[in-house]
Amino acid sequence: MDIETKIKEDMKSLGCNSELKISLTFHLYIHLVDEKLMYDTEYCYNKDIDTLYVVARPSKNDKLNIYVPIPTYDDISLDFINKMQENLCTVETGPTINLAFIESDSTTVIYSFTKGLVERQPPERVIENKAKEERRKFINKELKNQWKEIIDRALNGGIVDDDDCLILD
Incomplete structure:
Protein backbone atom coordinates (compact mmCIF):
# COMPACT_ATOMS: atom_id res chain seq x y z
CA MET A 1 0.00 0.00 0.00
CA LYS A 115 -12.51 36.62 14.00
CA GLY A 116 -13.53 40.06 15.14
CA LEU A 117 -13.66 42.98 12.77
CA VAL A 118 -11.97 46.23 13.61
CA GLU A 119 -14.51 48.99 14.03
CA ARG A 120 -14.41 51.70 11.45
CA GLN A 121 -12.99 55.00 12.68
CA PRO A 122 -15.25 58.06 12.74
CA PRO A 123 -14.69 60.50 9.84
CA GLU A 124 -13.16 63.14 12.18
CA ARG A 125 -10.56 60.63 13.34
CA VAL A 126 -9.73 59.65 9.74
CA ILE A 127 -9.20 63.35 8.86
CA GLU A 128 -7.06 63.83 11.98
CA ASN A 129 -4.91 60.77 11.18
CA LYS A 130 -4.53 61.91 7.58
CA ALA A 131 -3.35 65.35 8.75
CA LYS A 132 -0.81 63.73 11.11
CA GLU A 133 0.47 61.57 8.26
CA GLU A 134 0.81 64.62 6.00
CA ARG A 135 2.81 66.44 8.74
CA ARG A 136 5.07 63.39 9.11
CA LYS A 137 5.64 63.26 5.36
CA PHE A 138 6.43 66.99 5.27
CA ILE A 139 8.90 66.74 8.17
CA ASN A 140 10.59 63.67 6.65
CA LYS A 141 10.86 65.46 3.30
CA GLU A 142 12.40 68.55 4.94
CA LEU A 143 14.83 66.42 6.94
CA LYS A 144 15.85 64.64 3.77
CA ASN A 145 16.29 67.94 1.90
CA GLN A 146 18.27 69.51 4.77
CA TRP A 147 20.22 66.35 5.71
CA LYS A 148 23.62 67.54 4.41
CA GLU A 149 23.33 70.91 6.16
CA ILE A 150 22.23 69.26 9.44
CA ILE A 151 25.19 66.86 9.35
CA ASP A 152 27.66 69.66 8.51
CA ARG A 153 26.40 71.79 11.41
CA ALA A 154 26.54 68.83 13.79
CA LEU A 155 30.09 67.94 12.77
CA ASN A 156 31.42 71.51 12.65
CA GLY A 157 29.67 72.81 15.72
CA GLY A 158 27.49 75.16 13.71
CA ILE A 159 27.63 78.94 13.90
CA VAL A 160 27.66 80.43 17.39
CA ASP A 161 27.01 84.09 18.07
CA ASP A 162 28.77 85.70 21.04
CA ASP A 163 25.35 86.72 22.33
CA ASP A 164 24.39 83.07 22.66
CA CYS A 165 27.39 82.18 24.81
CA LEU A 166 27.69 82.52 28.52
CA ILE A 167 31.22 82.76 29.88
CA LEU A 168 31.73 80.95 33.15
CA ASP A 169 34.48 82.00 35.56
Missing part, protein backbone atom coordinates in the same frame (compact mmCIF):
# COMPACT_ATOMS: atom_id res chain seq x y z
CA ASP A 2 1.51 3.35 -1.02
CA ILE A 3 1.61 6.37 1.30
CA GLU A 4 -1.18 8.26 -0.50
CA THR A 5 -3.60 5.34 -0.17
CA LYS A 6 -2.65 4.86 3.49
CA ILE A 7 -3.21 8.54 4.35
CA LYS A 8 -6.51 8.66 2.47
CA GLU A 9 -7.73 5.49 4.22
CA ASP A 10 -6.76 7.06 7.54
CA MET A 11 -8.75 10.21 6.67
CA LYS A 12 -11.73 8.06 5.75
CA SER A 13 -11.46 6.21 9.08
CA LEU A 14 -11.89 9.56 10.87
CA GLY A 15 -15.46 9.62 9.54
CA CYS A 16 -15.27 11.54 6.27
CA ASN A 17 -16.96 9.77 3.35
CA SER A 18 -16.46 12.46 0.69
CA GLU A 19 -13.77 11.46 -1.81
CA LEU A 20 -13.46 15.11 -2.89
CA LYS A 21 -12.81 16.32 0.67
CA ILE A 22 -10.33 13.50 1.26
CA SER A 23 -8.48 14.27 -1.97
CA LEU A 24 -8.35 18.02 -1.28
CA THR A 25 -7.19 17.48 2.30
CA PHE A 26 -4.51 15.06 1.12
CA HIS A 27 -3.18 17.64 -1.39
CA LEU A 28 -3.22 20.33 1.30
CA TYR A 29 -1.46 18.03 3.78
CA ILE A 30 1.31 17.25 1.28
CA HIS A 31 1.57 20.95 0.35
CA LEU A 32 2.06 21.97 3.99
CA VAL A 33 4.51 19.17 4.77
CA ASP A 34 6.62 19.12 1.60
CA GLU A 35 6.42 22.66 0.22
CA LYS A 36 5.79 24.86 3.27
CA LEU A 37 7.82 22.62 5.62
CA MET A 38 5.35 23.02 8.48
CA TYR A 39 5.78 21.40 11.88
CA ASP A 40 3.38 19.09 13.76
CA THR A 41 1.18 18.73 10.68
CA GLU A 42 -1.95 16.63 11.27
CA TYR A 43 -5.24 16.12 9.50
CA CYS A 44 -8.43 16.22 11.54
CA TYR A 45 -12.15 15.76 11.03
CA ASN A 46 -15.04 17.65 12.61
CA LYS A 47 -18.20 15.57 12.27
CA ASP A 48 -20.50 18.43 13.38
CA ILE A 49 -19.73 20.36 10.22
CA ASP A 50 -18.50 17.39 8.14
CA THR A 51 -15.13 19.03 7.49
CA LEU A 52 -11.67 17.55 7.03
CA TYR A 53 -8.93 20.07 7.82
CA VAL A 54 -5.24 20.26 8.65
CA VAL A 55 -3.50 21.81 11.66
CA ALA A 56 0.18 22.76 11.48
CA ARG A 57 2.80 25.07 12.95
CA PRO A 58 4.70 27.38 10.57
CA SER A 59 7.73 27.10 12.90
CA LYS A 60 8.49 25.04 16.00
CA ASN A 61 7.50 27.80 18.44
CA ASP A 62 4.38 29.07 16.65
CA LYS A 63 0.85 28.20 17.67
CA LEU A 64 -1.11 25.68 15.65
CA ASN A 65 -2.82 27.10 12.57
CA ILE A 66 -6.00 25.68 11.03
CA TYR A 67 -6.11 25.05 7.26
CA VAL A 68 -9.39 24.15 5.55
CA PRO A 69 -9.15 22.93 1.94
CA ILE A 70 -11.68 24.47 -0.45
CA PRO A 71 -12.08 23.73 -4.18
CA THR A 72 -11.66 26.96 -6.17
CA TYR A 73 -15.08 26.62 -7.78
CA ASP A 74 -16.93 26.74 -4.42
CA ASP A 75 -18.69 29.95 -3.46
CA ILE A 76 -17.59 31.09 -0.01
CA SER A 77 -19.73 33.32 2.20
CA LEU A 78 -19.06 35.11 5.46
CA ASP A 79 -21.52 32.71 7.09
CA PHE A 80 -19.37 29.78 5.94
CA ILE A 81 -16.22 31.41 7.34
CA ASN A 82 -17.96 32.19 10.64
CA LYS A 83 -19.21 28.59 10.86
CA MET A 84 -15.66 27.28 10.32
CA GLN A 85 -14.25 29.65 12.94
CA GLU A 86 -16.92 28.82 15.51
CA ASN A 87 -16.46 25.07 15.10
CA LEU A 88 -12.70 24.79 14.54
CA CYS A 89 -10.96 27.63 16.38
CA THR A 90 -9.77 26.89 19.90
CA VAL A 91 -7.76 28.68 22.58
CA GLU A 92 -4.68 26.84 21.32
CA THR A 93 -5.16 27.87 17.68
CA GLY A 94 -6.50 31.38 18.25
CA PRO A 95 -9.21 33.17 16.24
CA THR A 96 -7.63 32.73 12.78
CA ILE A 97 -8.63 30.20 10.16
CA ASN A 98 -6.82 29.68 6.86
CA LEU A 99 -8.82 28.74 3.79
CA ALA A 100 -6.68 26.88 1.27
CA PHE A 101 -8.19 27.23 -2.19
CA ILE A 102 -7.04 24.29 -4.30
CA GLU A 103 -7.24 24.24 -8.10
CA SER A 104 -7.66 21.01 -10.10
CA ASP A 105 -3.93 21.13 -10.97
CA SER A 106 -3.14 21.23 -7.19
CA THR A 107 -2.24 24.93 -7.21
CA THR A 108 -2.89 26.11 -3.66
CA VAL A 109 -3.56 29.65 -2.47
CA ILE A 110 -4.08 30.27 1.24
CA TYR A 111 -6.06 33.18 2.72
CA SER A 112 -6.25 33.91 6.45
CA PHE A 113 -9.42 35.09 8.19
CA THR A 114 -9.44 36.31 11.78
Whole structure:
Protein backbone atom coordinates (compact mmCIF):
# COMPACT_ATOMS: atom_id res chain seq x y z
CA MET A 1 0.00 0.00 0.00
CA ASP A 2 1.51 3.35 -1.02
CA ILE A 3 1.61 6.37 1.30
CA GLU A 4 -1.18 8.26 -0.50
CA THR A 5 -3.60 5.34 -0.17
CA LYS A 6 -2.65 4.86 3.49
CA ILE A 7 -3.21 8.54 4.35
CA LYS A 8 -6.51 8.66 2.47
CA GLU A 9 -7.73 5.49 4.22
CA ASP A 10 -6.76 7.06 7.54
CA MET A 11 -8.75 10.21 6.67
CA LYS A 12 -11.73 8.06 5.75
CA SER A 13 -11.46 6.21 9.08
CA LEU A 14 -11.89 9.56 10.87
CA GLY A 15 -15.46 9.62 9.54
CA CYS A 16 -15.27 11.54 6.27
CA ASN A 17 -16.96 9.77 3.35
CA SER A 18 -16.46 12.46 0.69
CA GLU A 19 -13.77 11.46 -1.81
CA LEU A 20 -13.46 15.11 -2.89
CA LYS A 21 -12.81 16.32 0.67
CA ILE A 22 -10.33 13.50 1.26
CA SER A 23 -8.48 14.27 -1.97
CA LEU A 24 -8.35 18.02 -1.28
CA THR A 25 -7.19 17.48 2.30
CA PHE A 26 -4.51 15.06 1.12
CA HIS A 27 -3.18 17.64 -1.39
CA LEU A 28 -3.22 20.33 1.30
CA TYR A 29 -1.46 18.03 3.78
CA ILE A 30 1.31 17.25 1.28
CA HIS A 31 1.57 20.95 0.35
CA LEU A 32 2.06 21.97 3.99
CA VAL A 33 4.51 19.17 4.77
CA ASP A 34 6.62 19.12 1.60
CA GLU A 35 6.42 22.66 0.22
CA LYS A 36 5.79 24.86 3.27
CA LEU A 37 7.82 22.62 5.62
CA MET A 38 5.35 23.02 8.48
CA TYR A 39 5.78 21.40 11.88
CA ASP A 40 3.38 19.09 13.76
CA THR A 41 1.18 18.73 10.68
CA GLU A 42 -1.95 16.63 11.27
CA TYR A 43 -5.24 16.12 9.50
CA CYS A 44 -8.43 16.22 11.54
CA TYR A 45 -12.15 15.76 11.03
CA ASN A 46 -15.04 17.65 12.61
CA LYS A 47 -18.20 15.57 12.27
CA ASP A 48 -20.50 18.43 13.38
CA ILE A 49 -19.73 20.36 10.22
CA ASP A 50 -18.50 17.39 8.14
CA THR A 51 -15.13 19.03 7.49
CA LEU A 52 -11.67 17.55 7.03
CA TYR A 53 -8.93 20.07 7.82
CA VAL A 54 -5.24 20.26 8.65
CA VAL A 55 -3.50 21.81 11.66
CA ALA A 56 0.18 22.76 11.48
CA ARG A 57 2.80 25.07 12.95
CA PRO A 58 4.70 27.38 10.57
CA SER A 59 7.73 27.10 12.90
CA LYS A 60 8.49 25.04 16.00
CA ASN A 61 7.50 27.80 18.44
CA ASP A 62 4.38 29.07 16.65
CA LYS A 63 0.85 28.20 17.67
CA LEU A 64 -1.11 25.68 15.65
CA ASN A 65 -2.82 27.10 12.57
CA ILE A 66 -6.00 25.68 11.03
CA TYR A 67 -6.11 25.05 7.26
CA VAL A 68 -9.39 24.15 5.55
CA PRO A 69 -9.15 22.93 1.94
CA ILE A 70 -11.68 24.47 -0.45
CA PRO A 71 -12.08 23.73 -4.18
CA THR A 72 -11.66 26.96 -6.17
CA TYR A 73 -15.08 26.62 -7.78
CA ASP A 74 -16.93 26.74 -4.42
CA ASP A 75 -18.69 29.95 -3.46
CA ILE A 76 -17.59 31.09 -0.01
CA SER A 77 -19.73 33.32 2.20
CA LEU A 78 -19.06 35.11 5.46
CA ASP A 79 -21.52 32.71 7.09
CA PHE A 80 -19.37 29.78 5.94
CA ILE A 81 -16.22 31.41 7.34
CA ASN A 82 -17.96 32.19 10.64
CA LYS A 83 -19.21 28.59 10.86
CA MET A 84 -15.66 27.28 10.32
CA GLN A 85 -14.25 29.65 12.94
CA GLU A 86 -16.92 28.82 15.51
CA ASN A 87 -16.46 25.07 15.10
CA LEU A 88 -12.70 24.79 14.54
CA CYS A 89 -10.96 27.63 16.38
CA THR A 90 -9.77 26.89 19.90
CA VAL A 91 -7.76 28.68 22.58
CA GLU A 92 -4.68 26.84 21.32
CA THR A 93 -5.16 27.87 17.68
CA GLY A 94 -6.50 31.38 18.25
CA PRO A 95 -9.21 33.17 16.24
CA THR A 96 -7.63 32.73 12.78
CA ILE A 97 -8.63 30.20 10.16
CA ASN A 98 -6.82 29.68 6.86
CA LEU A 99 -8.82 28.74 3.79
CA ALA A 100 -6.68 26.88 1.27
CA PHE A 101 -8.19 27.23 -2.19
CA ILE A 102 -7.04 24.29 -4.30
CA GLU A 103 -7.24 24.24 -8.10
CA SER A 104 -7.66 21.01 -10.10
CA ASP A 105 -3.93 21.13 -10.97
CA SER A 106 -3.14 21.23 -7.19
CA THR A 107 -2.24 24.93 -7.21
CA THR A 108 -2.89 26.11 -3.66
CA VAL A 109 -3.56 29.65 -2.47
CA ILE A 110 -4.08 30.27 1.24
CA TYR A 111 -6.06 33.18 2.72
CA SER A 112 -6.25 33.91 6.45
CA PHE A 113 -9.42 35.09 8.19
CA THR A 114 -9.44 36.31 11.78
CA LYS A 115 -12.51 36.62 14.00
CA GLY A 116 -13.53 40.06 15.14
CA LEU A 117 -13.66 42.98 12.77
CA VAL A 118 -11.97 46.23 13.61
CA GLU A 119 -14.51 48.99 14.03
CA ARG A 120 -14.41 51.70 11.45
CA GLN A 121 -12.99 55.00 12.68
CA PRO A 122 -15.25 58.06 12.74
CA PRO A 123 -14.69 60.50 9.84
CA GLU A 124 -13.16 63.14 12.18
CA ARG A 125 -10.56 60.63 13.34
CA VAL A 126 -9.73 59.65 9.74
CA ILE A 127 -9.20 63.35 8.86
CA GLU A 128 -7.06 63.83 11.98
CA ASN A 129 -4.91 60.77 11.18
CA LYS A 130 -4.53 61.91 7.58
CA ALA A 131 -3.35 65.35 8.75
CA LYS A 132 -0.81 63.73 11.11
CA GLU A 133 0.47 61.57 8.26
CA GLU A 134 0.81 64.62 6.00
CA ARG A 135 2.81 66.44 8.74
CA ARG A 136 5.07 63.39 9.11
CA LYS A 137 5.64 63.26 5.36
CA PHE A 138 6.43 66.99 5.27
CA ILE A 139 8.90 66.74 8.17
CA ASN A 140 10.59 63.67 6.65
CA LYS A 141 10.86 65.46 3.30
CA GLU A 142 12.40 68.55 4.94
CA LEU A 143 14.83 66.42 6.94
CA LYS A 144 15.85 64.64 3.77
CA ASN A 145 16.29 67.94 1.90
CA GLN A 146 18.27 69.51 4.77
CA TRP A 147 20.22 66.35 5.71
CA LYS A 148 23.62 67.54 4.41
CA GLU A 149 23.33 70.91 6.16
CA ILE A 150 22.23 69.26 9.44
CA ILE A 151 25.19 66.86 9.35
CA ASP A 152 27.66 69.66 8.51
CA ARG A 153 26.40 71.79 11.41
CA ALA A 154 26.54 68.83 13.79
CA LEU A 155 30.09 67.94 12.77
CA ASN A 156 31.42 71.51 12.65
CA GLY A 157 29.67 72.81 15.72
CA GLY A 158 27.49 75.16 13.71
CA ILE A 159 27.63 78.94 13.90
CA VAL A 160 27.66 80.43 17.39
CA ASP A 161 27.01 84.09 18.07
CA ASP A 162 28.77 85.70 21.04
CA ASP A 163 25.35 86.72 22.33
CA ASP A 164 24.39 83.07 22.66
CA CYS A 165 27.39 82.18 24.81
CA LEU A 166 27.69 82.52 28.52
CA ILE A 167 31.22 82.76 29.88
CA LEU A 168 31.73 80.95 33.15
CA ASP A 169 34.48 82.00 35.56
